[in-house]
Amino acid sequence: MAFKFCSLSSGSSGNCQYIETDNIKVLIDAGLSGKRIENLLKDIEVEANTIDCILITHEHTDHIKGAGILSRRYDIPIWANEKTWISMEGPIGEVKEKNIKVFDTEKDFQLKDLNIYPFRISHDAVEPVGFCLERNNTKISIITDTGWVSNTVRSKIKDSSLYLMESNHDVEMLKVGRYPWNLKKRIMGAEGHLSNEQSGEVISDIISGNGEVVLLGHLSEENNFPLLAYETVKNIIEDVGIDVHKDITLDLTHREKVTKVYNF
Numbered sequence: 001m002a003f004k005f006c007s008l009s010s011g012s013s014g015n016c017q018y019i020e021t022d023n024i025k026v027l028i029d030a031g032l033s034g035k036r037i038e039n040l041l042k043d044i045e046v047e048a049n050t051i052d053c054i055l056i057t058h059e060h061t062d063h064i065k066g067a068g069i070l071s072r073r074y075d076i077p078i079w080a081n082e083k084t085w086i087s088m089e090g091p092i093g094e095v096k097e098k099n100i101k102v103f104d105t106e107k108d109f110q111l112k113d114l115n116i117y118p119f120r121i122s123h124d125a126v127e128p129v130g131f132c133l134e135r136n137n138t139k140i141s142i143i144t145d146t147g148w149v150s151n152t153v154r155s156k157i158k159d160s161s162l163y164l165m166e167s168n169h170d171v172e173m174l175k176v177g178r179y180p181w182n183l184k185k186r187i188m189g190a191e192g193h194l195s196n197e198q199s200g201e202v203i204s205d206i207i208s209g210n211g212e213v214v215l216l217g218h219l220s221e222e223n224n225f226p227l228l229a230y231e232t233v234k235n236i237i238e239d240v241g242i243d244v245h246k247d248i249t250l251d252l253t254h255r256e257k258v259t260k261v262y263n264f
């Protein structure tokens, strides 16, 4: 087995993903309270004090809320790029010097048996990233909080066994919804979030239909419905001749509960 993956929580109200190999247990983002993350980990029978490190995608609250608390409580190192560290230092509170770990965006690094590649995405944070995690030629790619997906990113994440791909909003729901116009423009913009249609387009462009797992993430509570996201993406994928029941696994992540644990 190369990997275990579980989405503990994904959505505008808090993000936290769990990855495990034989040698390391990693959280990607910790955007819920420390207590909540501890409880979600318990749901998959993992104790928070066994987490080896936390990787941060960007400094928005829904990605960092519990990071400082967990680091202080369990002496966990936090990894982020330098700009993100500067802007989250205040909000997450004091972190021991030895637990402040800095990576360079677009440069891979190794933690135990896990190769990690942070790549630049398009979002209104100081230096937001997605992650490719690789072990024994098996790759997982995580990409949420991005207004669009460049060809460079597409070729980087291609051939993953699991994709966590943002499917944030339905454009029509967003347009007629109660958000102020400026916020709507921000979400729909090049540094905002991927709509269901955009998500479907990216997924159908990169998958090959050889059993990949595709998880839809960061669904908006206000401007999306889980079934709508699923059906929209499913239809776009099926348009390119891939059967979402036979050729791949297409699933949703949740705000309130963990997904199943995927093994590779």
Ligand SMILES: [Zn+2]
Residues within 6 Å of the ligand: 058, 060, 123, 125, 145
């Ligand atoms: Zn964000």
Ligand SMILES: [Zn+2]
Residues within 6 Å of the ligand: 011, 012, 015, 060, 062, 063, 145, 218
């Ligand atoms: Zn977010």
